[in-house]
Amino acid sequence: MVKPVKKKMAGWGKYPIESCLVYRPESTQDLKKILSSQKEKQIAYGLGRSYGDTALNEDEGISLFNKFDHMLSFDEESGILTCEAGVSLEEIINIFLPRGYFLPVTPGTKYVTVGGAIANDVHGKNHHLDGCFSEYVLEFDLLLASGETISCSRVENTDAFWATIGGIGLTGFITRAAIQLIRVETSYIKATYEKAENLDVAFEKFVENDANFKYSVAWIDCLSTGNSLGRSVLMRGEHALKEELPAKVKEPFKPSKGSVLKMPINAPSFALNPFSISAFNALYYASFKNETKIVDSSSFFHPLDAIDDWNKLYGKKGFIQYQAVFPKSNDPKSGIRKLLERLTEEKCSSFLAVLKSSGPANEGLLSFPMEGYTLALDIPIKDGSLFPFLRELDEIVLSYGGRVYLAKDATIDPETFKKMYPKWEEFKKVKKELDPDGLFSSSMSRRIGLT
Structure with a gap:
């Protein structure tokens, strides 16, 4: 069984600093074991570039995704990349830019995982024309609190898809994703x-x-x-x-x-x-x-x-x-x-x-x-x-x-959160269906009254 280590953790802004139970899973089976034990609430943690407490979990569980860093397939003709959620945008650039492909959307840092880019629906300097990162996410696998993995896209499990896009990790663990890269002539x-x-x-x-x-x-x-x-x-x-x-x-x-x-x-x-x-x-x-x-x-x-x-x-x-x-x-x-x-x-x-x-x-x-x-x-x-x-x-x-x-x-x-995000009740309804016992939770989600 994967055992946690109690550790002080922070986001990129170094505020707040919280004591969390940190897990280091190496496989989907490890993630399932963590979920089945149900000892603590859980949230995924990528490369730590969220600024505040989005991926923190005071006195609860954090699962690090640094071992989920494998490229699974790439279609040279279509530019579709399938990879694990812990693959970083830096890795994608380093491998595929020399082959003439680039990210369709990138935030201000490349030290972001694909799972984090989906969970925070990151955007970049081209949002006015091309939208968020999610515009180029074709599908992803979501590991639910029950241990079941579902495939989510615009045509399959669509409610889960749109709740997970920007859903700050509260619907489940994103384990795999297929994304569309774009062709470029130079770097x-x-x-x-x-x-x-x-x-x-x-x-x-x-x-x-x-x-x-x-x-x-x-x-x-x-x-x-x-x-x-x-x-x-x-x-x-x-x-x-x-x-x-x-x-x-x-x-x-x-x-x-x-x-x-x-x-x-x-x-x-x-x-x-x-x-x-x-x-x-x-x-x-x-x-x-x-x-x-x-x-x-x-x-x-x-x-x-x-x-x-x-x-x-x-x-x-x-x-x-x-x-x-x-x-x-x-x-x-x-x-x-x-x-x-x-x-x-x-x-x-x-x-x-x-x-x-x-x-x-x-x-x-x-x-x-x-x-x-x-x-x-x-x-x-x-x-x-x-x-x-x-x-x-x-x-x-x-x-x-x-x-x-x-x-x-x-x-x-x-109160501020609910005014700013009017679809919060719809989100909670979908989350309840995916995670009836509220296993996925974070310091942020509790602070803003979402869990």
Whole structure:
């Protein structure tokens, strides 16, 4: 029998830190034994890149999926990959990009498992055109609390499919998935950089040009004020064609970069303050010019992956990543402006503030995106005063009909969650059918009143 080890665990934001019973299963049979013992609640844990307590389980069970990392089959003609749920997006890129295939959707880090990408229904810089990761998931196997494995797709066990998409691991263990890869001619991106002096100009440029670019995102200086509030650098891109590569590029497929730097220790708490981040933001903004150039895909899609353990930049107390979406139908620019104004008023430091446009919502009962704009912020935890401030941000988001991303969240309460995710009752109904005894549960699901 697989025995657990009691261990302190945290998500990527290093808050909260909780004591969990950690299992290391090596096979589906091990997973079935863990479930049949029913000693603790269970949740799957991939590579730990969810920020808060999505994959934590205080005093309960966590099953690590690092041994479920096998590629099972690949159809060269169709580009369909079948793999175990613990396979990482990095592994897929490293193996298939040199063969001319790329992920149809990738989040800001490649250190995410396929199972985690499904459970959090991750999205990327192309959501406005191509939707979430789930758009390219053809089917997956779901191991239920009963020990039965069911196949889920848009035509088979559809209720389970759409409850599991974005369902933060609460319907069962995803063990295998078939996903659609896309063909590319090179591993490079033709990237266009354009500066915007404030939020109004940034929104104008999004509205004017988003449909013309497959990938679109903007870095925002969230500490700029006055006429410069929301000054931005827009970063757009397309997969580069072979004929677009400069002469000095001899090979169309450059190997994907791993981490090239390492953050050895937690940064001291005084290092991150409004003055240091304001100075960094000013230098970062000045470092860009309006231009189009060829860049490698790693630096375009996953720039922070170049720094191993970059979360240590935010110090021992950790940080909150706060990502909210504002619907297109309800003046999203005004909502984002209010958020930025409150951040500057409170001198809430964030190096990373990212604005993206998003396309229509899908059928995932707890999937995050909706048509509109998302703003993501990294906010260091200095002391307890941050948490009432986050509640205030929640109220701003709610007043515009928006919601926060569960994969990033560590603080919302049950009332806020239910307002933000109106399909929660439908989700609970499907979960009850799949997991009648509530075996699958997490610290997050209990905090938000979902289990």
